[in-house]
Amino acid sequence: MKKISVCVIFGGASSEHEVSCVSASSVLSHLSPDRYDIHKIGITKEGRWLYVKSSNEDVKSGAWAADPAAIPCAILPDATLGNIALLGDTTSFLSVDVVFPVLHGKNGEDGTIQGLFELAKIPYVGCGVFASAASMDKGYTKIVVDTIGVQQAKYLTIRLHEYKAAPAPFIEKAESDLLYPIFVKPASAGSSVGISKATDRESLTRAIDLAFEHDRKVILEECIVGRELETAVLGNTDIEVSCVGEVLAADEFYSYDAKYNNAESVTLIPTTLPEGKEEELRDAARRIFAALDGRGLSRVDFFLRKSDNAVIFNEINTLPGFTSISMYPKLFGAVGVDYDTLVDRLIELALAEHA
16 A cells, blocks of 8 residues: 655744644654654744754654754745746755644744645645634634633733723723633643733733733633643544543633643543533534634544533644644543554545545
């Protein structure tokens, strides 16, 4: 049987560069060399693209970026040429069957690189341009979810130019509509980067300033007191939803540090829920994924509010972490889809979507 030529792209000029490298190392270690002809492209923090032959361990550690044997490269939007140009001493072209972008955050899951794949006519794992862009921007995600009857936290959207011109009305509206404590988030940052919990006006102002360091649009949300729950979604039009997992964060909330650096953060997979709530939550995940025109995969996160056991949508992540401790592969592993099978299924879905 002819091998499938797959290119794993990782790194990226985003705040989640290191997590991407760890995720990519895990994906690469689960791609069977008997089934796949494997290629690797790393994007440095400065935005340089390199075709690398480094080991999976060097991908994980970041050592690939300093490999003298790495070749500058580019994906070409001209679909009539080989879709990858190797820009060494001489230019050569390479064609692959499918791209697996293991990229988190800006320029990785926001629709930008997906647009490049579309121009180049390369099948790729994951959501398309619209779903990626709309899911990355928490403000637009909320607008879509508002239309399908899934409950979510009250929120307020602030744009930098409006806030700089007159901050007081936004602060006052947040205090009257959302009440303290208030969560403050960059609209388009992933992995909880730039998120703060404000308990008074002084900390709210600081939190907004911090969030604006990461994005020109900021989302303020009411605090939902309850359990943090996550689901994994797989499919194109025939959508599968995993069991439900629970996050017991070691920090006040599931911050970047709590996710990746604090060993006291615990996940329960599967978790136990009140009668009917798992089905409600899984159905909501399926509907949200479909409403955003999702493809391939996503992780959809919720709260189960303590006061009334209401299912409250939190966010969707179209390129979730794929590290050995990441929730997405662990959630499907708990329902019998092991990591190797999951990677195979994602590649099959990509090829089917772009056939």
